[in-house]
Amino acid sequence: MSSMEGLVGHEDVVRRFMRSLESGRLHHAWLLHGPKGIGKTSLAMELARRYLCASHAGCGHCHACRMLRAGSHPDFLFVEPLEGKRDLAIGQIRSALDFLALSGRESMRRVVLLDDAERMNPQAANALLKGLEEPSAGALLLLVCSELMLLPATVRSRCLLVPCALLDETASRRIWEIMGLDASLLSLARMLGPGTPGRAACLKDERTARAMQEWLELAGDAAKADVGKVDAWLRANLPILPATLVAELTVRMHLPCLEHELDFGRRQGIAEALQTLMRWPRDAARHTLRRAPTFLAAFLQLRAALRG
Ligand SMILES: [Zn+2]
Known part of the structure; x- marks a missing residue:
């Protein structure tokens, strides 16, 4: 042993x-x-x-x-x-x-x-x-x-x-292997936090994993997302998913847009929209009844900023 x-x-x-x-x-x-x-x-x-x-x-x-x-x-x-x-x-x-x-x-x-x-x-x-x-x-x-x-x-x-340091890719993969995470979920797991493989533990739950995969496809690019479908997904899933998970994933999916945006005004708009999303879990905890509409508002803010 x-x-x-x-x-x-x-x-x-x-x-x-x-x-x-x-x-x-x-x-x-x-x-x-x-x-x-x-x-x-x-x-x-x-x-x-x-x-x-x-x-x-x-x-x-x-x-x-x-x-x-x-x-x-x-x-x-x-x-x-x-x-x-x-x-x-x-x-x-x-x-x-x-x-x-x-x-x-x-x-x-x-x-x-x-x-x-x-x-x-x-x-x-x-x-x-x-x-x-x-x-x-x-x-x-x-x-x-x-x-x-x-x-x-x-x-x-x-x-x-x-x-204690972040884990490298090899160690992260080992953790996901021990967790029994399906190979199809690895990119999603990586997105939940590079170097922090334990954060993907929530994906062991099949329903959570399926919902988060859907979200990745639906909202991976907020500028092009179908607002009607986003709204329907939020209403169906936000009440049952951990509050921080959706917001964090959305922020991480769009960080590259912030890095690649050269125009200062647009950059500022995107940064503010991402901050609203990062604050959302705390705000949602205060306004438990309005999770889906408040998230949608933050998402639309991001979408507008990206479309600039
Ligand atoms: Zn011993």
């Missing part, structure tokens, strides 16, 4: 972690940050596995590795926002700190993986600070975060900041 079980990319971070683990001066709080969809949580899992593994190789077959894979390692705790909740709550952080303060049952070591750390509310972040100031022996905190600046400076400054 591969020693990097399930992990694609980020070898540099794993090497850095191993060097510091072997030197005996491992920082007690690693903050892994970078865009969504690059596999930061899988990377954090790999670091946890290395830390708890009997040989520190993440061997996959020692007692610790097997328990970790089964989700039953007594010295590992995974913390994420509870389903349906926006924030990581103070109670979750307190339990995590209590967990870290106990001495390890299997290995004299304990790991907490805090996913979506930027979703800690201010009280939760304050509670965490205490734990960061008084680390207990053998305790390792792995924080995963996509929006570094949403974390309070006091938390950031007490962690080891570890930037």
Whole structure:
């Protein structure tokens, strides 16, 4: 079995972690940050596995590795926002700190993986600070975060900041392969975010994939799109698709137009229309009943700008 079980990319971070683990001066709080969809949580899992593994190789077959894979390692705790909740709550952080303060049952070591750390509310972040100031022996905190600046400076400054890079094409393809994504969806997957293959996970859902393919064909060139068909598609699909997905894809489909437009006035018009589309998910969240008409308005703005 591969020693990097399930992990694609980020070898540099794993090497850095191993060097510091072997030197005996491992920082007690690693903050892994970078865009969504690059596999930061899988990377954090790999670091946890290395830390708890009997040989520190993440061997996959020692007692610790097997328990970790089964989700039953007594010295590992995974913390994420509870389903349906926006924030990581103070109670979750307190339990995590209590967990870290106990001495390890299997290995004299304990790991907490805090996913979506930027979703800690201010009280939760304050509670965490205490734990960061008084680390207990053998305790390792792995924080995963996509929006570094949403974390309070006091938390950031007490962690080891570890930037995680975008994935290259080979690694991205490997992720899509593991996801089981159909080959016909690869160009769509790539468009959802170059270097962030995890963002294509939504395409595993067949209905979403079909709808997004339709959208790509229908609205790939807003200047030439059939407005009646666009309107019908939006009414049928916006209520069931993730709000940001359609807007992001539309923006990405038209970024080349912005790059290739030489006329300053037209360029400005296109940029403004794309900004309206980027703001749309947030606006749509505020006006839940008017998703299709508001999106159509933004799309028509883009169409007018492109036709200039
Ligand atoms: Zn092992």
